[in-house]
Amino acid sequence: MAAHPRLVSASDESGILCIYDDDSKPKVKRRSYAREVLDVFLPAGYPHTVTPDYTPYQIYDSFQAFSSTIAGLLSSRAVLQGFGVGNAASSATGAVLLTVLQESTGRLATILFAHRLGQAIEPECKFYRFLADIFNDSAMFLDVLSPALPGPAKVVALCMSGVLRALCGVSGGSAKASLSAHFARSGNLAELNAKDGSQETVISLLGMLVGSVFVRFVQSRLAVWLWTATLVGLHLWTNYQAVRSVQMRTLNKQRITIIITEFLRSGRVLRPDQVAAKERILRWKAPNIDYARRHPEIGEITTTDILNFRDNQYIIVNGTAGQKIYLKQAATTVDAIEAWVAALGRLRSVDDEFWKTMASSGWDLKTGAMETGHAVRILVE
Numbered sequence: 001m002a003a004h005p006r007l008v009s010a011s012d013e014s015g016i017l018c019i020y021d022d023d024s025k026p027k028v029k030r031r032s033y034a035r036e037v038l039d040v041f042l043p044a045g046y047p048h049t050v051t052p053d054y055t056p057y058q059i060y061d062s063f064q065a066f067s068s069t070i071a072g073l074l075s076s077r078a079v080l081q082g083f084g085v086g087n088a089a090s091s092a093t094g095a096v097l098l099t100v101l102q103e104s105t106g107r108l109a110t111i112l113f114a115h116r117l118g119q120a121i122e123p124e125c126k127f128y129r130f131l132a133d134i135f136n137d138s139a140m141f142l143d144v145l146s147p148a149l150p151g152p153a154k155v156v157a158l159c160m161s162g163v164l165r166a167l168c169g170v171s172g173g174s175a176k177a178s179l180s181a182h183f184a185r186s187g188n189l190a191e192l193n194a195k196d197g198s199q200e201t202v203i204s205l206l207g208m209l210v211g212s213v214f215v216r217f218v219q220s221r222l223a224v225w226l227w228t229a230t231l232v233g234l235h236l237w238t239n240y241q242a243v244r245s246v247q248m249r250t251l252n253k254q255r256i257t258i259i260i261t262e263f264l265r266s267g268r269v270l271r272p273d274q275v276a277a278k279e280r281i282l283r284w285k286a287p288n289i290d291y292a293r294r295h296p297e298i299g300e301i302t303t304t305d306i307l308n309f310r311d312n313q314y315i316i317v318n319g320t321a322g323q324k325i326y327l328k329q330a331a332t333t334v335d336a337i338e339a340w341v342a343a344l345g346r347l348r349s350v351d352d353e354f355w356k357t358m359a360s361s362g363w364d365l366k367t368g369a370m371e372t373g374h375a376v377r378i379l380v381e
Helices: 033-041 054-082 092-121 125-148 151-183 189-217 221-244 253-266 272-278 303-308 333-343 352-360
Strands: 007-011 016-020 026-030 289-291 314-319 322-328
Touching: 033 189, 054 125, 054 151, 054 189, 054 221, 092 125, 092 151, 125 151, 125 221, 151 189, 253 272, 253 333, 289 333, 303 314, 314 333, 322 333
Parallel strands: 289 322
Antiparallel strands: 007 016, 016 026, 314 322
16 A cells, blocks of 8 residues: 655644654644744744844844843943942932933933934944944943043043944934845834844843852952953954844945946956945945035036936035945936946846846845935936
């Protein structure tokens, strides 16, 4: 008698594997306990419901959170010392007033930073994600140094620390939202953020447990400074590796410039993972081109400029400060990208087939990430 085929089906929700043997009798086998524990911290359907770069990013992100938690305990102790905890000559009222001053300066810095740079965070989310940790680590150094400073300098250091932490909150929180939207590929953004919070909670708890033992043995001022520098160095390295591993699919100024440069050199269109390997996080020498951030004044755009670009959804104006791109009212995301390529002087080298290849290579041509300031649109009649 012929054997029946062997069928296997799985259910992520129940964690049960249903296996049919040769006699067509279903058998039930539960997944391992380790997998069930991991499912508490990973998005449902992982790894199929997230992008491939989610895993390396989360691994590095976990390491950076662990080192940051331990360094944070050292800086927190230094802040308490700066507030006068353990000093009989210090008053609780003075500590409260210093806290109020620190919080006030930090919140004002939050408002100013969000107003001036809020629109640039999403297009440059990798840069601002790493910059947030530079802010945070700089704040830690000021905290650790504060007990050794005289009164007025101590106040200034603690206030600057509050400002840097506030900037870290705005920059890191906003950039993280963009990265989460990138990782969520199955409409699971809310769940992904919730699971990310669970991961951070566990890592922070482990860091506090290890740090609680750590701070008992690191007491001298020199030891605190040396260990803070070591932990901050590890924190920044793991953060850098985390953002380097991200393969964004949206096109910003740097990514489209890398793509166009390689396309003209070899005739091939780079994929997001290939561009990520070439992308710079902190230092990138941008061409002297930018999108307009205010409406043009009389005479700034000439009739010649309008006629030269009458068939396009943008106008490029050459000025003493470089080239400025004005997008027209009906401009799309592709028009904004095309305008940048035209300003580079490379538009004649690409055609409709180029944009089709871009889309098939995995690039998102619908989400705008070229403009990093106030979006300006002009109407030409």
